[in-house]
Amino acid sequence: NAGVTQTPKFQVLKTGQSMTLQCAQDMNHEYMSWYRQDPGMGLRLIHYSVGAGITDQGEVPNGYNVSRSTTEDFPLRLLSAAPSQTSVYFCASRMGGGGRSEQYFGPGTRLTVT
Amino acid sequence: AQKITQTQPGMFVQEKEAVTLDCTYDTSDPSYGLFWYKQPSSGEMIFLIYQGSYDQQNATEGRYSLNFQKARKSANLVISASQLGDSAMYFCAMRESWMDSSYKLIFGSGTRLLVRP
Numbered sequence: 001n002a003g004v005t006q007t008p009k010f011q012v013l014k015t016g017q018s019m020t021l022q023c024a025q026d027m028n029h030e031y032m033s034w035y036r037q038d039p040g041m042g043l044r045l046i047h048y049s050v051g052a053g054i055t056d057q058g059e060v061p062n063g064y065n066v067s068r069s070t071t072e073d074f075p076l077r078l079l080s081a082a083p084s085q086t087s088v089y090f091c092a093s094r095m096g097g098g099g100r101s102e103q104y105f106g107p108g109t110r111l112t113v114t
Numbered sequence: 115a116q117k118i119t120q121t122q123p124g125m126f127v128q129e130k131e132a133v134t135l136d137c138t139y140d141t142s143d144p145s146y147g148l149f150w151y152k153q154p155s156s157g158e159m160i161f162l163i164y165q166g167s168y169d170q171q172n173a174t175e176g177r178y179s180l181n182f183q184k185a186r187k188s189a190n191l192v193i194s195a196s197q198l199g200d201s202a203m204y205f206c207a208m209r210e211s212w213m214d215s216s217y218k219l220i221f222g223s224g225t226r227l228l229v230r231p
Contacts, residue, residue, distance in 0.1 A: 033218075042118075042205055042221035043159075058218065090159060092219075100147060100166060103219055105159035 002026050006091050006106035013081040013113045021076040021109050023091030029104075030096035032074040036060065036087040037108075043090060049074055050096070081113045117141060118206050120222035127196045128230050134181070135191040135225045137206030146210045148189040149219065150180065153203040162204075165189055196229045203227075 007022045025032065033048035035058075045058030049068040063085060065077040074093075078085060088110050092103040119138045127133035139148065150162040165173045165180045173180040181190040193200055206222040 035219075035221075040123075040223055042223045043207075043219070044221070045218055048218070088157065092159075100164045102149065102161045102164060104161075105151075108157050110157075 004091055004093055004104050004106035006089075006109050008109060009107065011109060011111050013078070013111065015081060015083060015113060017081050019078050019081070021078075021089055021091075021111075023074045023076065023106060024072050025074075025091075025093040025104070026072065027093065027095075027104065028071060029093035030071075031103075032068065032091065032093045033058070033103075034064070034066065034074070034076045035090045035092065036085075037090060038087050046076065046089075078111075083113045085111065086113045087111060117220045118208055118222035120206055120225050122225045123223075124226045124228070126228050126230055127193075127200075129198060130195055132192060132194045133196055133227065135193070135204050135206075135227065137189045137191065137222060139187050139189060139206075139208050141187075141208065141210055143210040146208055148180070148182070149207040149209070150178070150189075150191045151205045151207060152200075153205065153224070154199075155202070159205075163191070193227075198229050198231060201227060201229045 004025045034046040035043040037043045044060050047066040049055045055066050088108050090108050091106040094103045095101045117140045146167045148165045152160045163175045163178045165182045172182050177194045179192045203224045205224045207219045
C-alpha cells in the first residue's frame, strides 16, 4: 500500500499564481485533512473532509479551497498565492470515528511563494 | 485558545539515557485522545503513541511511554535508552471526541530533541 501520497514535494510560486496540491490515500479512509506547518507553530488545520462530497474549514482556511469528489483524493487549491502561504503542507487521513484511530500523514509539500 | 502546550523548545540528552518531553493540554471534554508524533529531519510525521482519557494504564510502545496525569492535564512522553536516531522534533497532539472536533488534531509547537553520543 502506498498510504498517503502528496505531489509535488517542492514548489515555488510567484505571488498571485494559483496551484493545486494533490493528496491521495489508498486505505479507504473516511477522514482527510490538510495541515500547514510553520516554524515554531506546530501543525494547523486548514480544511478537512469527513467523506466524499463533505468538506469544512479548519483553523486557517483563508486563501485555500478544497473539494472531495472521491474517497481517495483530497486536493488543496491555492487561489492566489501570497508569501504568507510559504509553508510545509501535510495531508492526512484516518478511519472514521474517534478513539485511538491515528492519522496517517503524507510526506509533505514544501511551498515557497516569492 | 491554544489547547496543547509544549514548554521545551529544545532539549539535549546523552545517548542511552532516558528523557522526558513535557506536554500539557486543556479541554472541557471528558473524552479525548492524546498523541505523540516524531518528525525527523526528513520531514515525515511518524506516530509514536496514543493515550485515551479513559485508559486506566499509561500507554507504552517499546521504548516510548506516556506519563499521563489526568488531574494535572499532562501527557509527558518518556523515551528510555535514547538512541542517536531519536534526534528529531516531537509533537504532542490532542483530539476531542465531540462531533465537531473528532476529526481535528490540535498540535503543540513541538520540542526538538538532540541526542548526544
